Amino acid sequence: MEWYAIDTWIVIVGMLAAISCALLGNFLVLRKMSMMGDAISHAVLPGLAIAFLVTGVRASLTMFIGAAVVGVLTAVFTQWVSRFGKVDEGASMGIVFTTLFALGLLLIVQAADHVDLDAGCVLYGAIELTPLDVVWRPEFFGTVLDVPRAAIVLLIVCVVNALFVVLFFKELRISSFDAELATTMGFNANIMHYLLMTLVAVTTVAAFEAVGSIIVIAMLIVPAATAHLLTDRLGTMVILSVFIAVFTAALGHVAALCLPGWLGFDPSIVETTSTSGMMAVVAGLVFVAVLFFAPRYGIVTKRLRRLEDVSDLAVSREEADA
Amino acid sequence: MNAEPNLRDLKQTPLVVRDLTVAYHRKPVVWDVGLSIPEGKLVSVVGPNGAGKSTLLKACLDLIPRSSGEVLIYGEPYAKARKRVGYVPQRESVDWDFPVSALDVVAMGTYGQLGWFRRVNKRSKALAMQALDRVGLADYAHRQISQLSGGQQQRTFLARALVQDADIYFMDEPFAAVDAATERAIVELLKELQSRGKTCLVVHHDLATVPQYFDWTVFLNMRVVASGPTAEVFTPENLHKTYGGKLSLLTEAAEKIAKAR
Numbered sequence: 001m002e003w004y005a006i007d008t009w010i011v012i013v014g015m016l017a018a019i020s021c022a023l024l025g026n027f028l029v030l031r032k033m034s035m036m037g038d039a040i041s042h043a044v045l046p047g048l049a050i051a052f053l054v055t056g057v058r059a060s061l062t063m064f065i066g067a068a069v070v071g072v073l074t075a076v077f078t079q080w081v082s083r084f085g086k087v088d089e090g091a092s093m094g095i096v097f098t099t100l101f102a103l104g105l106l107l108i109v110q111a112a113d114h115v116d117l118d119a120g121c122v123l124y125g126a127i128e129l130t131p132l133d134v135v136w137r138p139e140f141f142g143t144v145l146d147v148p149r150a151a152i153v154l155l156i157v158c159v160v161n162a163l164f165v166v167l168f169f170k171e172l173r174i175s176s177f178d179a180e181l182a183t184t185m186g187f188n189a190n191i192m193h194y195l196l197m198t199l200v201a202v203t204t205v206a207a208f209e210a211v212g213s214i215i216v217i218a219m220l221i222v223p224a225a226t227a228h229l230l231t232d233r234l235g236t237m238v239i240l241s242v243f244i245a246v247f248t249a250a251l252g253h254v255a256a257l258c259l260p261g262w263l264g265f266d267p268s269i270v271e272t273t274s275t276s277g278m279m280a281v282v283a284g285l286v287f288v289a290v291l292f293f294a295p296r297y298g299i300v301t302k303r304l305r306r307l308e309d310v311s312d313l314a315v316s317r318e319e320a321d322a
Numbered sequence: 323m324n325a326e327p328n329l330r331d332l333k334q335t336p337l338v339v340r341d342l343t344v345a346y347h348r349k350p351v352v353w354d355v356g357l358s359i360p361e362g363k364l365v366s367v368v369g370p371n372g373a374g375k376s377t378l379l380k381a382c383l384d385l386i387p388r389s390s391g392e393v394l395i396y397g398e399p400y401a402k403a404r405k406r407v408g409y410v411p412q413r414e415s416v417d418w419d420f421p422v423s424a425l426d427v428v429a430m431g432t433y434g435q436l437g438w439f440r441r442v443n444k445r446s447k448a449l450a451m452q453a454l455d456r457v458g459l460a461d462y463a464h465r466q467i468s469q470l471s472g473g474q475q476q477r478t479f480l481a482r483a484l485v486q487d488a489d490i491y492f493m494d495e496p497f498a499a500v501d502a503a504t505e506r507a508i509v510e511l512l513k514e515l516q517s518r519g520k521t522c523l524v525v526h527h528d529l530a531t532v533p534q535y536f537d538w539t540v541f542l543n544m545r546v547v548a549s550g551p552t553a554e555v556f557t558p559e560n561l562h563k564t565y566g567g568k569l570s571l572l573t574e575a576a577e578k579i580a581k582a583r
Contacts, residue, residue, distance in 0.1 A: 030417070030420060030421075032417070086347075167439060168439075169441075170433060170436070170440075170441060170442055171433075171438065173422070173426075173430075174430050174433055176420070177416055177417070177420045177422060177427070177430070178411065178415070178416050178430070180380070180383075180385055180409070180411050180415065181409055181411060181430065181482075182433075183384075183385055184383045184384070184385065184404060184407065184409045185404065185433055185434035186404055186434060186437075187433065187438070228421060231421060232421050232422075232423065232466035233421055233422075233423070233426075234420075234421045234422060234426075236421075237421050
């Protein structure tokens with residue numbers, strides 16, 4: 001395995017995306033709306049298309065805004081459909097995001113077929129290419145750093161999300177646990193819901209543009225779900241999810257570099273496999289490991305504890321008999 | 323139904339409901355309800371399933387939109403009086419696997435006083451600990467809440483309401499599916515709240531215990547059938563009007579009333 005400056009940037013970008021998603025993911029998982037990230041990352045397509053049609057350029061800021069607005073609308077429509085359409089939140093999410101995604105596809109095919117606005121490219125943004133888009137080249141002690149745009153954008157998103165979770169920790173806790181009580185106390189659960197959804201939309205758009213939607217969807221759910229198996233405290237869960245996100249991003253890229261070699265591919269032909277894909281796979285594997293071996297809730301650990309209990313019981317019986 | 327208190331008395335009246343109508347999908351659930359609850363009463367709200375009891379509570383707490391009418395808490399609309407109001411939702415309304423301890427849940431009762439951004443402090447935790455002690459759960463403070471029994475979970479909710487330190491409490495079926503020890507603990511707590519001049523509005527299902535636990539009763543079946551001191555309104559006629567033709571239930575209840583007297 002050879003490691004270049006580019007690899008360092010890929011890992012940094014991956015970590016920032018993973019942390020941004022994991023922070024918010026805790027509250028999506030606890031509110032039982034984990035698939036919101038998936039819905040939003042698909043539903044933003046018409047936003048991208050309309051922003052492009054209106055301005056005529058692929059300027060990233062307008063398209064970012066277009067996508068983020070449609071992302072928030074996805075959350076709004078989902079709530080309307082489930083309230084007025086007599087369907088549960090999951091079905092309502094499915095109705096809204098498939099409709100919007102299809103609308104986006106139609107818009108792109110109809111009006112923008114001749115330009116390079118490829119749905120596949122939007123959904124599977126390539127983390128390996130992010131270090132090529134350098135926007136800032138500061139010099140530190142004689143070494144020039146090529147800071148990619150994605151790193152700066154995701155750092156900002158990451159800081160905003162971290163501030164949100166820290167400043168509104170109490171409000172997030174009560175509105176996620178007991179929305180009605182929160183509302184009666186003046187912490188309007190609807191406002192908290194839309195604040196969270198706005199950040200999820202912005203994070204999703206910012207992250208999938210850089211690293212692809214598979215990481216975004218995985219990192220919104222898997223680190224939080226894994227952390228939930230490891231702790232009974234919300235604060236610990238948030239911190240653990242961040243560590244899992246960091247670990248997963250790093251290990252994912254290393255695995256992407258090494259895996260083709262291990263599988264016996266000729267390194268001169270197949271150098272690496274997809275980093276985004278590998279990060280999501282590592283996240284899944286970490287979850288499975290925790291699912292089995294978590295100290296309290298692991299499947300194996302529980303089984304072992306039961307065996308111990310049984311043998312303790314047997315011992316105490318024998319002692320009683322003797 | 324009840325005589326409306328005059329303007330000066332309104333400020334001393336914990337709850338006044340006027341012409342309240344609430345509809346879901348254009349179907350009325352609560353219809354033209356008028357109520358006036360005097361201070362310091364333990365009030366049971368009874369009625370058959372789907373009679374709009376929970377809806378009435380939620381409409382009083384501004385949790386669901388009203389089609390018409392108004393609700394006054396000590397003479398003021400809810401938004402201005404929220405710090406004087408405590409709420410105990412139905413136990414099934416929350417996810418008990420949520421990563422919080424009993425102490426965390428009870429400390430939530432102080433969030434309203436803390437307001438936005440202020441963090442949970444030592445004082446909140448001390449108050450929460452005291453309240454847990456009062457409902458007999460001090461030893462369970464650091465348990466994750468799914469590791470509590472149903473009755474203990476209900477007592478955790480009541481401890482949280484205590485910490486809210488309100489003047490009027492709205493409780494949605496606190497007696498549902500609890501063990502005898504918890505039922506006694508809740509009754510004791512209600513009596514204590516009453517002795518401190520607090521008012522409690524409790525959605526209740528067990529008609530047999532109404533005369534024993536509550537000194538005021540509201541019969542609700544979409545409309546208010548009767549509201550007044552339990553001794554006066556807890557009659558077979560009102561039960562019949564509220565519950566309709568469910569005769570077996572009625573005879574059973576009537577027997578219990580006879581026994582209670």
